[in-house]
Amino acid sequence: MKTSVQQQIQRLNQYVQEMKTYSNKDLIELIERPAPNNWSLIEIVGHLNLAYELYRDRMATLLEVLPSLTEPKDEMNINGIKGFLIRQQAPQNGQRKWKMKTFTNFQPVFDLKKMTNAEKEQIFSTFFNDMHHLKQLLLNSRTKDCSRGKLHSAIGSALKFTLPQAIVFNLNHIERHMLQMKETVQALNHKIERISD
């Protein structure tokens, strides 16, 4: 898959805009689960924060040690088997395929009944800070030779990513859960309709 820094920045900005809409929702709507075993909107954001936390320092550290380029390079090559795995994260034809069990350390643990507005603000603020961090990585990666180093993925040394691969993986993961948030809103709306009937 051939992509570019700009293409990834554009989608990142789009997710930030979408998340701003969610952040304006009332707490009561954000903590409501559509079904007992499904995450609420705020839990999905919490999961995204936990997932990014794992990559945050690894990506920043890798960026530091990559050799500099004299001219910016905007192309990002996400090829091969890893490219295939990375692409599977993103929804295809509006559907989240390859559903997998979430690792325990990526499970958001919130006491939803006791959640306060301050906690809500903190969760969204972490997400927006992470997105700012990710964008800076994208922009700074333009002047780095990203083929010269790798980092461990969430499953450890068995799967290593270059910086562009890790960035696109994270954005695909966000895209996957942005779709889940849309599905959650729809499910909550149906739930309300059923109650009013």
Added chain:
Amino acid sequence: MTNEEYDQLQKAFQFEFPDPLKEEFAKWWIKKSFKKSELITEGGQVERYFYFVLEGVQALYLISDKGERVILGFSFTGNFSGVFDSFLKQKPAAFFLEAMSPSSMLCLPLRAYQSMFEKYPEFDRWGRIFFQNILIGRVSREVELLTFSAEERYTSFMRRCPEELLKIPQKYLAAYLNMTPETFSRLRATVKY
């Protein structure tokens, strides 16, 4: 804003500013510098400013599904610049604006841009002519892209192209003219204009 920059700006607006405007104008515009290759406006973000180019070349482009740049146009010294549709509608931009060379620009926020028209009707005339010229320019470019051969597109562009624009990498000029860098290079070596 220095006197020289103020004169440059007044020249671009093509009329003598009334006295009260002079002071206000200097307060409204913010001066910013951009490094070569810096993204001035990002796709997906709302354009914050209407720009006047004091120095440098900028490219306006969108990214195709394949991740390639499709260059819509350039701005350079003495031009107005920006992602106008995003700025005027305050909607996320579909385009990127990138500094092709180190750029110094004066930036006008939306509220000041609107005040400019509300408080000083002299700008209406400028605005009418400015947007007419943009429309005429876009139509003429569309005709060139749809009906001209590569050589005709190259010749027409080179005749109107300022020296400053020729200093940016050829691949961007080639992309603007919808031809490969190789074709552009061959035409540059063989065609007189």
